[in-house]
Amino acid sequence: MAESHRSGRNVALTAPERSAGSRHTRRTTLATIAASAGVSVATVSKVVNGRADVAAGTRAVVEELLRRHEYVPPSVRRAAGASTTVELLISGPFGVYSTQVIEGVVQAGAETGTSIVVGSLDDHRQPGFAPQGWARRLVGAGRAGVIVVTGALTGGHVTALALAGVPLVVIDPLNMPGAEVTSVGSTNFAGGMSATRHLLDLGHERIAYVGGPPSSGCNQARLHGYRAALENSGITSRPEYVANEDFAYDVGRRAGGRMLDLAARPTAIVGGCDTIAIGIMEAARVRGLRIPEDVSVTGFDDTELSTMTSPPLSVIRQPLREMGRVALKSVLQLAAGDALDSHHVELATELVVRGSTAPPPDL
Structure with a gap:
């Protein structure tokens, strides 16, 4: 499924390279x-x-x-039937979150006649990921643009793409993108606030939060929303009730378990994503705690897994497929030289209440 990033010669053109005997005509950017x-x-x-x-x-x-x-603009190449290819790079494992984003990108690609090449972005170990060489390989491979999902690109990589004329769009970036980088996400602050507000309305006061990397922009927004909801209700966030590590099942199981072992354990926990929330549910199960009778749990994403848990998980729904669709359409607009209405798009989240939340046991 993934394609190598070693295709194409690393050559920056300053004059046309045309040869009657050559098999390929290098596209001018x-x-x-x-x-x-x-x-x-x-x-x-x-x-x-x-x-x-x-x-x-x-x-x-x-x-x-x-x-x-x-020079032939991308819009003209597409109209003339020339193929357009966009590179979609996924950071981390191809889990249910990334799968739904991929579905959205691929569906939008089918609608626009765009081919999608899916690859893995490894920020630390991928060979040959030097900024200029990587950007030139993308140009040599004829990529119209790049979409990165939840990854962290350095400023050098962002600059190299810009100099090579390769548009970039990031989805749920782990590092806060600059004004020059187009991003697509959701209303993470409102989502964190809505999940916490839901638990407060049920009567919970001892509410914890287990989230992803501390530097992640989307996690920071969800955490701030959680804290804002507590403060609006006159409740001070307790340090022992907050953990930020990674968007992973093991984090929910481990950090959630530590909180459930506290003398004054929380009666509800907000999970920073669905997989974290499912890990928290497992931590409760091995301790003999019932959900939602003893502890309520919420997730964030509304992946397919959220309906398969027992009980089904209350979540903040992110429009993951639509995020993928918007990202592809944005990168194609940039490739065509068209102006975007906004370089930072936030799609609305919504609370979905299922069986994992209920009033606290002491009410």
Whole structure:
């Protein structure tokens, strides 16, 4: 399913490479034109799209280079039937969360005639992941853009993609993206607040939170929402009731277990994702605690697993497939040089109440 990132020669073009005997014609990018003209990629994009806010002299130089390089915009290539391919990189294991995002990207790809190449993003061990070489390989492989799911790219990688003219969209980024990086996520703060508010409305006061990496932007937002809901009800968040490690089943089982072993154990726990919440449920089970009679648990995502637990899991639903669809459409717009309505899209979350939450046992 995954494709190697070693395809294509690592060559940055400054003039057209055409050969009657060659099998491949290397595609010129906006970055190629920008480097030759001594202007920014944004300026070249404005000329390509007929924008008026470019000086006449600069426009003439860029237009001459576009003709010399025989540049064809992505939108024209798609209209002419040329294939468009987008690289989708998944950080970590291909679990139920990433599977639903992939489904959304693939469905949108089928609708737009876009091929999707799915690969694995390993931030620390993947060979040959040096920024410039990686970006050039993507250009050599003819990628129209890149979508990264829950991964953490360095500033160097983001810059290399921009210089190579390869659009980037990130879904639920682990590190907070800069203003220049397009991101797609959900209303994580509102979701964390809604889950906690639901438990407060049931009568819980001893409410804990088990989440993902402390540096994760989506986890930070969910944690802040949890704390805001408590503070709005006059309850101070207790340090022993908060754990942030990773979005994993073992974290829920281990951190949830520590909290359930406290003398004043929480009567409800907000899980930062569905797999964490399922780990918490297992920690309760091995301690002989019933859900929801002894402890209530909520998840976040609404993956297929949430309906398979016993009892079914109350969750904050993220529109995972729609996030994938929006990400693909955004990267195609960027590839075509079109302006986006927003570079940071947050889709609405919603509370789904099932059987894992109930009033606390002392009521």
